[in-house]
Amino acid sequence: MRIRSSIGLFAVLLFCGSAFSQVDYHPKIRTTSEMFAEQRHVVGAWCKFDFDGARLGKEGWTKFAPLTTLKSNPEFSSFYVISRYEIGKPQSANNSITVSYYELGEFRPESGFTPGNRVETVDFATTEREGEIVIRDVSAPQPRVSRQAAIAWLRRQADAAGADSEKFPFLQALKFLAPAESVPVPAK
Numbered sequence: 001m002r003i004r005s006s007i008g009l010f011a012v013l014l015f016c017g018s019a020f021s022q023v024d025y026h027p028k029i030r031t032t033s034e035m036f037a038e039q040r041h042v043v044g045a046w047c048k049f050d051f052d053g054a055r056l057g058k059e060g061w062t063k064f065a066p067l068t069t070l071k072s073n074p075e076f077s078s079f080y081v082i083s084r085y086e087i088g089k090p091q092s093a094n095n096s097i098t099v100s101y102y103e104l105g106e107f108r109p110e111s112g113f114t115p116g117n118r119v120e121t122v123d124f125a126t127t128e129r130e131g132e133i134v135i136r137d138v139s140a141p142q143p144r145v146s147r148q149a150a151i152a153w154l155r156r157q158a159d160a161a162g163a164d165s166e167k168f169p170f171l172q173a174l175k176f177l178a179p180a181e182s183v184p185v186p187a188k
Contacts, residue, residue: 028128028131028132035090035133036089036090038132038133039090039095039097039126039133040087040090040097041133042067042126042133042134042135043087043097043099043124043126043135044087045067046064046067046068046124046135046138047085047087047099047144049063049064050143050144050145051082051085051144051145051146051149052145052146052149053143053145053146053149053150053152053153055073055079055143055145056079056143056145056149056153057153058073060073061073066134067134067135068134068135068136069127069129069134069135069136070135070136070137070138074138074141075141076141076142076143077108077109078106078107078108078109078142079106079107079142079143079144079145079150080101080103080104080105080106080107080120080142080143080144080145081103081104081105081106081107081113081144081145081146081147081150081177082101082102082103082104082144082145082146083102083103083104083146083147084101084102085099085100085101085102085144086099086100087099088100090126095125095126095127096123096124096125096126097123097124097126098121098122098123098124099121099122099124100119100120100121101119101120101121101122101144102119103116103117103118103119103120103144104116104117104147104177105176106142107150107154107169107173108169109169110169111169112168112169112170112172112173113169113172113173113176113177115176120140122138122139122140122144123137123138123139124137124138124139125137125138147177150173150177151174151177151178154170154173154174154177155170155174157170158170158171158174
């Protein structure tokens with residue numbers, strides 16, 4: 001009986017070893033503090049790219065691809081303009097990190113800019129992919145961009161719009177975000 005269990009155990013170990021070598025995957029062993037540091041690094045990179053406005057353009061998603069399991073930029077119909085963000089400490093039980101965003105307002109193409117002054121928290125769920133920590137889910141998909149990134153994007157959109165009525169939401173938003181600058185607003 002003992003020989004049979006030993007042979008069975010040997011077969012299982014041999015199978016597991018060959019399975020890992022075929023997919024060339026070796027789990028990465030980390031301490032808790034190393035895991036938390038990697039989570040904060042990945043979430044921090046996401047937040048920085050977002051703050052710089054990378055998700056507002058189609059080409060910007062390529063910066064996010066190595067950071068996430070998401071295949072494409074999450075759908076959004078608006079974006080938030082923020083003054084700053086703070087990355088919280090990882091929560092070991094569920095591999096998530098909460099980020100606090102200090103919002104100045106929200107832009108919607110159909111209605112323009114709505115000023116606001118609030119703090120919103122967004123949860124980032126992380127996982128391991130091929131030995132690296134990546135983001136697998138974000139609780140709120142809208143981009144959160146800096147005032148400067150929003151102004152640059154709004155100017156490009158206003159320049160690309162044809163009729164004055166198409167430019168209105170962009171110019172209205174620029175009036176809020178860049179009040180010192182002279183921004184022509186078309187008549188309604």
